[in-house]
Amino acid sequence: xxxxxxxxxxxxxxxxxxxxxxxxxxxxxxxxxxxxxxxxxxxxxxxxxxxxxxxxxxxxxxxxxxxxxxxxxxxxxxxxxxxxxxxxxxxxxxxxxxxxxxxxxxxxxxxxxxxxxxxxxxxxxxxxxxxxxxxxxxxxxxxxxxxxxxxxxxxxxxxxxxxxxxxxxxxxxxxxxxxxxxxxxxxxxxxxxxxxxxxxxxxxxxxxxxxxxxxxxxxxxxxxxxxxxxxxxxxxxxxxxxxxxxxxxxxxxxxxxxxxxxxxxxxxxxxxxxxxxxxxxxxxxxxxxxxxxxxxxxxxxxxxxxxxx
Amino acid sequence: xxxxxxxxxxxxxxxxxxxxxxxxxxxxxxxxxxxxxxxxxxxxxxxxxxxxxxxxxxxxxxxxxxxxxxxxxxxxxxxxxxxxxxxxxxxxxxxxxxxxxxxxxxxxxxxxxxxxxxxxxxxxxxxxxxxxxxxxxxxxxxxxxxxxxxxxxxxxxxxxxxxxxxxxxxxxxxxxxxxxxxxxxxxxxxxxxxxxxxxxxxxxxxxxxxxxxxxxxxxxxxxxxxxxxxxxxxxxxxxxxxxxxxxxxxxxxxxxxxxxxxxxxxxxxxxxxxxxxxxxxxxxxxxxxxxxxxxxxxxxxxxxxxxxxxxxxxxxxxxxxxxxxxxxxxxxxxxxxxxxxxxxxxxxxxxxxxxxxxxxxxxxxxxxxxxxxxxxxxxxxxxxxxxxxxxxxxxxxxxxxxxxxxxxxxxxxxxxxxxxxxxxxxxxxx
Numbered sequence: 001x002x003x004x005x006x007x008x009x010x011x012x013x014x015x016x017x018x019x020x021x022x023x024x025x026x027x028x029x030x031x032x033x034x035x036x037x038x039x040x041x042x043x044x045x046x047x048x049x050x051x052x053x054x055x056x057x058x059x060x061x062x063x064x065x066x067x068x069x070x071x072x073x074x075x076x077x078x079x080x081x082x083x084x085x086x087x088x089x090x091x092x093x094x095x096x097x098x099x100x101x102x103x104x105x106x107x108x109x110x111x112x113x114x115x116x117x118x119x120x121x122x123x124x125x126x127x128x129x130x131x132x133x134x135x136x137x138x139x140x141x142x143x144x145x146x147x148x149x150x151x152x153x154x155x156x157x158x159x160x161x162x163x164x165x166x167x168x169x170x171x172x173x174x175x176x177x178x179x180x181x182x183x184x185x186x187x188x189x190x191x192x193x194x195x196x197x198x199x200x201x202x203x204x205x206x207x208x209x210x211x212x213x214x215x216x217x218x219x220x221x222x223x224x225x226x227x228x229x230x231x232x233x234x235x236x237x238x239x240x241x242x243x244x245x246x247x248x249x250x251x252x253x254x255x256x257x258x259x260x261x262x263x264x265x266x267x268x269x270x271x272x273x274x275x276x277x278x279x280x281x282x283x284x285x286x287x288x289x290x291x292x293x294x295x296x297x298x299x300x301x302x303x304x305x306x307x308x309x
Numbered sequence: 310x311x312x313x314x315x316x317x318x319x320x321x322x323x324x325x326x327x328x329x330x331x332x333x334x335x336x337x338x339x340x341x342x343x344x345x346x347x348x349x350x351x352x353x354x355x356x357x358x359x360x361x362x363x364x365x366x367x368x369x370x371x372x373x374x375x376x377x378x379x380x381x382x383x384x385x386x387x388x389x390x391x392x393x394x395x396x397x398x399x400x401x402x403x404x405x406x407x408x409x410x411x412x413x414x415x416x417x418x419x420x421x422x423x424x425x426x427x428x429x430x431x432x433x434x435x436x437x438x439x440x441x442x443x444x445x446x447x448x449x450x451x452x453x454x455x456x457x458x459x460x461x462x463x464x465x466x467x468x469x470x471x472x473x474x475x476x477x478x479x480x481x482x483x484x485x486x487x488x489x490x491x492x493x494x495x496x497x498x499x500x501x502x503x504x505x506x507x508x509x510x511x512x513x514x515x516x517x518x519x520x521x522x523x524x525x526x527x528x529x530x531x532x533x534x535x536x537x538x539x540x541x542x543x544x545x546x547x548x549x550x551x552x553x554x555x556x557x558x559x560x561x562x563x564x565x566x567x568x569x570x571x572x573x574x575x576x577x578x579x580x581x582x583x584x585x586x587x588x589x590x591x592x593x594x595x596x597x598x599x600x601x602x603x604x605x606x607x608x609x610x611x612x613x614x615x616x617x618x619x620x621x622x623x624x625x626x627x628x629x630x631x632x633x634x635x636x637x638x639x640x641x642x643x644x645x646x647x648x649x650x651x652x653x654x655x656x657x658x659x660x661x662x663x664x665x666x667x668x669x670x671x672x673x674x675x676x677x678x679x680x681x682x683x684x685x686x687x688x689x690x691x692x693x694x695x696x697x698x699x700x701x702x703x704x705x706x707x708x709x710x711x712x713x714x715x716x717x718x719x720x721x722x723x724x725x726x727x728x729x730x731x732x733x734x735x736x737x738x739x
Binding site: 106107113132197 | 503508510579
């Protein structure tokens with residue numbers, strides 16, 4: 001693996017290998033007091049974030065540090081792109097300064113792929129930590145890791161992705177990865193929050209959450225991304241919550257073994273009831289925990305792995 | 310000084326004939342002995358057509374002389390077979406007054422490689438709020454007869470209505486960039502499967518079609534002339550067909566760009582902004598309908614929307630990149646590839662869509678004329694059997710943002726004459 005830019009087109013065998021590595025790392029570190037592996041000693045990992053983020057950035061930073069890489073965080077407000085240094089110049093600067101891996105989050109779809117193109121010659125690996133409305137592949141990998149852990153396998157399992165699919169890079173990455181790993185995906189959203197041309201995706205579509213819940217093994221609630229809205233996608237937060245929120249009553253409609261996921265940050269009371277977020281079927285904190293191991297695995301496959309070398 | 314073009318096939322039809330050009334006019338056609346001072350060009354059976362007319366060119370001067378100048382853009386035009394181009398108003402300062410349009414017109418005359426006709430802005434500063442001084446620009450030395458806010462849509466229906474009404478007294482045409490701005494906030498690519506997969510905010514077909522439908526109705530009620538810029542969707546073709554049937558000839562006209570005839574949104578997966586253009590590349594189905602509509606005459610003509618951008622405005626992330634593509638030097642070849650090679654148009658048809666109809670729409674009396682004795686010698690000679698490989702760095706434009714980089718295309722312009730004077734020959738100026 002040279003870069004991780006998207007789950008669209010990611011070989012299922014490679015995805016599985018990353019997930020297996022994550023499991024192994026998790027087992028290795030379990031119960032250890034000093035959670036530090038020497039694997040990436042002397043390697044330099046830079047996080048380059050053009051959008052605010054808590055969990056993703058922290059998760060990558062911890063992943064790098066637990067593997068003994070030198071991790072440097074660079075922040076830039078999105079607006080400085082138009083005013084100041086170009087993304088290309090920033091990328092070349094970081095590569096010249098010695099970055100072995102650049103982890104980028106950027107509001108423009110495709111920014112990670114462009115970056116990979118510019119850094120190809122320097123041999124710097126690029127990880128997409130979220131690009132616009134395109135993809136967030138490590139989120140999908142950590143979701144898959146969590147589901148595998150809870151459900152044993154993804155093969156033949158049915159997962160509902162609920163909410164603002166239109167603007168969600170998490171949804172796009174999950175659709176590709178989960179279906180590649182053998183799961184069925186049903187998207188549940190109002191028509192205004194589904195991507196145009198959704199029928200071309202390997203999914204089914206529903207506007208009725210209640211009808212879907214009894215038949216799924218997992219439900220993934222998406223945040224309603226208010227900051228992306230140009231308005232008018234649904235009449236009111238209340239109507240949205242009534243139609244598409246995961247309430248306590250709805251939790252009871254799920255099969256007993258079913259898992260509740262949320263990529264965070266949650267809007268408690270909007271798309272997910274507070275009691276549901278904290279219920280035993282919720283795997284939300286496990287997602288965060290697995291996120292570190294999955295990102296360690298990604299860095300391992302990019303910087304130390306033997307595959308595709 | 311005269312030029313004898315020996316053995317050319319007029320409109321690619323019939324046997325080769327000699328065409329003598331003298332004093333800016335076609336002075337003889339047939340079997341002609343060269344006068345002593347004549348420069349003789351051996352056409353060897355190539356296709357002779359009236360010089361091309363581009364209703365939609367961005368020459369970037371004044372304001373962005375790092376992307377293109379009137380001189381370099383004129384050179385690209387001459388090399389592409391053009392004898393007249395219309396320079397869009399979105400310069401800096403905007404061509405919304407007589408001073409700027411006269412400046413552009415004068416710089417075009419000084420350069421002398423192609424007739425440069427400035428397009429005047431419809432509204433002050435392209436803001437869509439207040440009519441620019443259309444009458445003053447029409448009466449200026451530039452004699453502006455086409456007005457457009459291109460790059461922006463005249464979205465306010467009342468402003469558009471007034472512009473159409475007012476233009477009728479000037480014998481002018483309003484050229485609309487049809488894009489309902491409320492439907493394209495943040496839009497980056499054609500709304501559909503591919504944009505959804507790649508995470509681009511969608512530019513829906515309905516944003517174009519709804520404005521075209523509205524404007525056709527406004528133009529009809531005003532008795533005004535409307536020209537629809539860069540038609541990009543199958544739905545717009547249907548609206549145009551309906552409006553033209555309803556209103557009769559002479560009121561509604563439309564153009565299509567070469568890139569919308571050839572390229573589709575399948576190209577966007579690389580995220581390379583060389584493919585970013587407004588309106589966006591559409592689907593293969595749209596491109597097929599646009600080709601058919603051009604052949605049929607529902608779309609009147611080809612216009613390049615030649616839009617040079619310096620490298621820093623393209624070598625960046627998609628969302629930050631400027632929309633637009635070079636087009637002047639590749640238009641004939643793309644039309645050859647999409648329309649001639651496919652049998653949709655013969656060379657007489659190419660003359661219609663690249664020269665005669667645009668000259669009529671813009672009201673140019675000396676362009677797009679028949680190839681007969683006594684007519685102005687605005688001519689282009691095309692080698693229909695040759696092909697060439699496009700290299701952005703080798704094009705005459707200052708910028709190099711061609712989406713056809715590395716593509717091998719048929720149809721080569723070998724000679725361009727502006728009023729009897731050679732402006733381009735075998736890929737070289739003059």
